[in-house]
Amino acid sequence: MLEHEEVLIRTGARSGLPIIIALHSTALGDAVGGCRVWPYPDWQAGLADALALSAAMTLKCAAAGLDFGGGKSVIVLPPGTASLGASRRDALLDFGDAVNDLGGRYHAGEDVGTSAEDMWIARERTPWVHCLPVQHGGSGEPSELTAVGTFAAIEATWRHLAGTSSLAGQRISIVGLGQVGGRLAGLLADAGAELTVADIDPGREELARTLGARWVDPETALTAEADILVPAALGGMLTDEIVPRLRCAAVVGPANNQLGSPSVADELARRGVVWAPDFVVNAGGVIHGTIIDMAGGTPEEARKATLQIGDRLTDVYREATAAGIVPYEAAIRLAHRRIADAAALRETAV
Numbered sequence: 001m002l003e004h005e006e007v008l009i010r011t012g013a014r015s016g017l018p019i020i021i022a023l024h025s026t027a028l029g030d031a032v033g034g035c036r037v038w039p040y041p042d043w044q045a046g047l048a049d050a051l052a053l054s055a056a057m058t059l060k061c062a063a064a065g066l067d068f069g070g071g072k073s074v075i076v077l078p079p080g081t082a083s084l085g086a087s088r089r090d091a092l093l094d095f096g097d098a099v100n101d102l103g104g105r106y107h108a109g110e111d112v113g114t115s116a117e118d119m120w121i122a123r124e125r126t127p128w129v130h131c132l133p134v135q136h137g138g139s140g141e142p143s144e145l146t147a148v149g150t151f152a153a154i155e156a157t158w159r160h161l162a163g164t165s166s167l168a169g170q171r172i173s174i175v176g177l178g179q180v181g182g183r184l185a186g187l188l189a190d191a192g193a194e195l196t197v198a199d200i201d202p203g204r205e206e207l208a209r210t211l212g213a214r215w216v217d218p219e220t221a222l223t224a225e226a227d228i229l230v231p232a233a234l235g236g237m238l239t240d241e242i243v244p245r246l247r248c249a250a251v252v253g254p255a256n257n258q259l260g261s262p263s264v265a266d267e268l269a270r271r272g273v274v275w276a277p278d279f280v281v282n283a284g285g286v287i288h289g290t291i292i293d294m295a296g297g298t299p300e301e302a303r304k305a306t307l308q309i310g311d312r313l314t315d316v317y318r319e320a321t322a323a324g325i326v327p328y329e330a331a332i333r334l335a336h337r338r339i340a341d342a343a344a345l346r347e348t349a350v
């Protein structure tokens with residue numbers, strides 16, 4: 001059964017590229033979610049990604065206490081294509097038209113493969129794109145708050161495991177040293193953690209050196225002996241094959257959709273590894289976008305809301321322990337409860 005409210009799929013009139021917008025739920029409010037530009041084997045694979053990512057956005061907004069629903073868009077690049085290249089402007093105008101046709105039920109921002117400048121191009125066709133460049137009234141880089149929220153989640157997880165949130169001397173292994181992973185590594189280094197880091201981009205080794213972190217290849221970082229493993233690259237890293245090889249006490253990271261399949265959450269628990277649900281951990285970016293760009297709030301308000309991620313995760317761990325379920329299940333229950341409460345409130349109001 002399709003659980004999405006609406007899915008728009010079209011061939012861009014200018015670019016000829018598949019443009020997909022998955023609108024999962026507007027139960028809590030208009031749907032929000034980034035626009036991903038990525039090469040897929042075919043448009044169906046792009047659609048599958050948009051469907052999964054938009055469902056995760058619904059959970060993310062609900063669990064973060066935001067009155068927004070979940071959506072996501074994908075511009076499908078042909079296999080082996082690294083970026084939009086010469087068709088960038090055409091594709092983004094096509095994308096803006098598609099967002100506009102949803103009449104404001106979906107609000108877009110940047111995601112993997114797009115930038116604030118790209119959102120400014122799409123803005124030529126619709127008012128419902130956000131996260132614009134600072135010189136055009138945007139709020140700047142959201143990954144700062146994503147890193148802050150992930151740091152709060154790591155502290156909460158360590159408190160859950162060891163009774164203290166102090167990360168001094170704890171071994172933390174980070175896979176992916178990009179916008180979020182790089183900033184998070186800085187916060188963790190300042191907290192005195194012992195860092196192992198990896199990225200497929202050799203250009204990131206310089207940052208590792210600056211932070212005094214051990215630089216290894218991604219495979220080594222993923223399976224390193226560590227207190228906390230931090231997936232901060234693309235999703236799908238936690239597979240049935242990799243889980244038996246993990247040597248960490250917990251996995252807490254910003255990457256979206258980390259589980260290869262939902263059953264991996266059970267397998268992690270069976271092996272005694274605490275997995276912090278990604279959609280709770282990485283809500284800092286959407287908090288940034290919705291509070292500052294969409295609601296006109298201040299950076300301080302967004303930061304305060306982001307720091308609550310630690311307490312929310314503690315509630316998730318508490319509920320999981322009390323109910324004898326994995327944190328993933330507890331977080332989904334929390335999100336569904338919020339959505340059901342909102343629906344009940346609306347019915348009372350009618």
Ligand SMILES: NC(=O)c1ccc[n+]([C@@H]2O[C@H](COP(=O)([O-])OP(=O)(O)OC[C@H]3O[C@@H](n4cnc5c(N)ncnc54)[C@H](O)[C@@H]3O)[C@@H](O)[C@H]2O)c1
Nearest residue numbers: 142143146176178179180199200218233254255256282285
């Ligand atoms: N930027 C945000 O605010 C935000 C918010 C929520 C979730 N996320 C998620 O967090 C993750 C990281 O986001 P980002 O903005 O830092 O992206 P990014 O593209 O800036 O960084 C990702 C980094 O991972 C590296 N990488 C890719 N594949 C790798 C692999 N197999 N092994 C090791 N390194 C690899 C890349 O070279 C890059 O440096 C993504 O999954 C993203 O969806 C980001």
